Amino acid sequence: MSDERNETAPDPAPRGHGEVAADSVARKGSDSTSGPMARACGEPADQPDGGVPSPGFAIGGIRIEPNVMLAPMSGITDSAYRAFVKEGNPGAVGLVVTELISVEALARHDLKTHRMLSYLPHERPLAMQLFGAQPARMAEAAAIAQDLGADIIDVNCGCPAPKVTKRGGGAGLMREPEVLRDILRALRRTLTIPYTVKLRAGWDDASRNAVEVARMAEGEGAAMIAVHGRTRKELYSGDADWDLIAEVKSAVRVPVVGSGDIMTAAQGVHRLQDGGVDGVMIGRGTLGNPWIFREIAALRRGETPPVVSSRARFLAIDALIARLAAVLHPATAIGRARGLGCRMVKYVHGGAQIRALISRAPSVDAMRAILQEHAERAAKDDLAA
Numbered sequence: 001m002s003d004e005r006n007e008t009a010p011d012p013a014p015r016g017h018g019e020v021a022a023d024s025v026a027r028k029g030s031d032s033t034s035g036p037m038a039r040a041c042g043e044p045a046d047q048p049d050g051g052v053p054s055p056g057f058a059i060g061g062i063r064i065e066p067n068v069m070l071a072p073m074s075g076i077t078d079s080a081y082r083a084f085v086k087e088g089n090p091g092a093v094g095l096v097v098t099e100l101i102s103v104e105a106l107a108r109h110d111l112k113t114h115r116m117l118s119y120l121p122h123e124r125p126l127a128m129q130l131f132g133a134q135p136a137r138m139a140e141a142a143a144i145a146q147d148l149g150a151d152i153i154d155v156n157c158g159c160p161a162p163k164v165t166k167r168g169g170g171a172g173l174m175r176e177p178e179v180l181r182d183i184l185r186a187l188r189r190t191l192t193i194p195y196t197v198k199l200r201a202g203w204d205d206a207s208r209n210a211v212e213v214a215r216m217a218e219g220e221g222a223a224m225i226a227v228h229g230r231t232r233k234e235l236y237s238g239d240a241d242w243d244l245i246a247e248v249k250s251a252v253r254v255p256v257v258g259s260g261d262i263m264t265a266a267q268g269v270h271r272l273q274d275g276g277v278d279g280v281m282i283g284r285g286t287l288g289n290p291w292i293f294r295e296i297a298a299l300r301r302g303e304t305p306p307v308v309s310s311r312a313r314f315l316a317i318d319a320l321i322a323r324l325a326a327v328l329h330p331a332t333a334i335g336r337a338r339g340l341g342c343r344m345v346k347y348v349h350g351g352a353q354i355r356a357l358i359s360r361a362p363s364v365d366a367m368r369a370i371l372q373e374h375a376e377r378a379a380k381d382d383l384a385a
């Protein structure tokens with residue numbers, strides 16, 4: 001499906017959805033942290049005396065540690081990207097979330113949609129995010145996702161794309177909280193794993209109702225509430241409203257996670273310390289700096305994170321593209337790799353010129369050759385400097 005990126009992403013977006021090999025779907029192992037004990041009953045977040053959120057919290061019975069998460073991004077956070085981020089930031093990513101998944105497609109057992117829920121064991125804990133507006137369908141699809149091994153089901157209440165909202169899903173649920181309430185009730189009846197919601201600030205300025213919706217969601221068993229501090233109308237303009245996110249935190253007992261505009265590790269630490277939240281989610285900042293999580297961890301330990309060279313940046317993008325090509329159908333891989341490559345190189349020194357080359361590259365191999373060549377050039381520049 002189309003998604004947030006069409007409307008909202010400030011960059012050219014990757015095209016098409018991933019077709020991850022079905023055999024890479026990891027089945028839920030016996031060491032699962034989910035289960036009846038993990039029923040949707042969010043524990044209040046740990047708060048040490050100083051009021052600064054501790055490095056972790058629980059969603060239902062699932063420990064999220066550290067309290068820094070990879071935000072869901074349609075067209076981006078497929079299994080390859082999530083695993084890439086986890087591996088690049090050992091022990092520094094508390095939770096990863098899938099792209100938003102259509103409950104209609106999942107419930108009718110669409111193969112491509114099932115493949116979008118593929119994951120590798122070391123991605124866990126993993127939240128699978130669903131969008132839809134029919135409580136029965138949502139419950140049906142959530143049960144499928146649970147069977148596929150989700151640790152947590154997240155309900156998308158933020159997607160602004162008209163094709164989603166006009167059917168009442170995504171940010172449309174912010175306009176009709178009673179539909180969200182019925183969805184959460186259906187999930188409560190169906191799931192044994194925790195469920196969470198990801199809200200926007202509201203639909204528009206006249207209805208910044210995240211606080212009310214969060215209270216309702218908590219009452220209906222949501223075990224964590226993530227808030228992107230912008231309204232649907234704002235899309236990605238202006239600044240995310242972290243004051244509103246803090247208001248949501250004050251209004252509920254379940255953990256609240258803030259999302260919006262964390263582009264550097266220092267900004268992440270600032271939000272963790274002063275954002276009044278239990279944790280943060282980082283989306284676009286990971287495209288420019290896939291190592292942002294380990295940098296946050298270093299800063300929290302009082303260390304200075306090492307500078308990542310331009311060469312290493314190009315090679316990391318190359319490695320991610322190779323990974324995509326290994327698991328996706330070639331027709332899908334090229335579009336996805338192009339979109340992702342273009343988004344990521346723009347943050348690397350000299351990236352604008354390479355972006356143009358990548359966008360015209362006829363194949364994944366050609367794209368990789370461009371990246372590798374620039375990695376070597378960057379290495380020489382680094383030596384000469």
Ligand SMILES: Cc1cc2nc3c(=O)[nH]c(=O)nc-3n(C[C@H](O)[C@H](O)[C@H](O)COP(=O)(O)O)c2cc1C
Nearest residue numbers: 004005071072073074100228259260261282283284
């Ligand atoms: C390209 C793109 C795709 C996104 N897709 C999703 C999505 O599938 N589900 C969702 O809840 N939010 C989605 N978002 C919103 C992000 O999760 C996040 O809340 C938002 O980008 C603000 O955080 P950031 O400034 O760290 O990116 C998307 C954002 C971008 C840029």
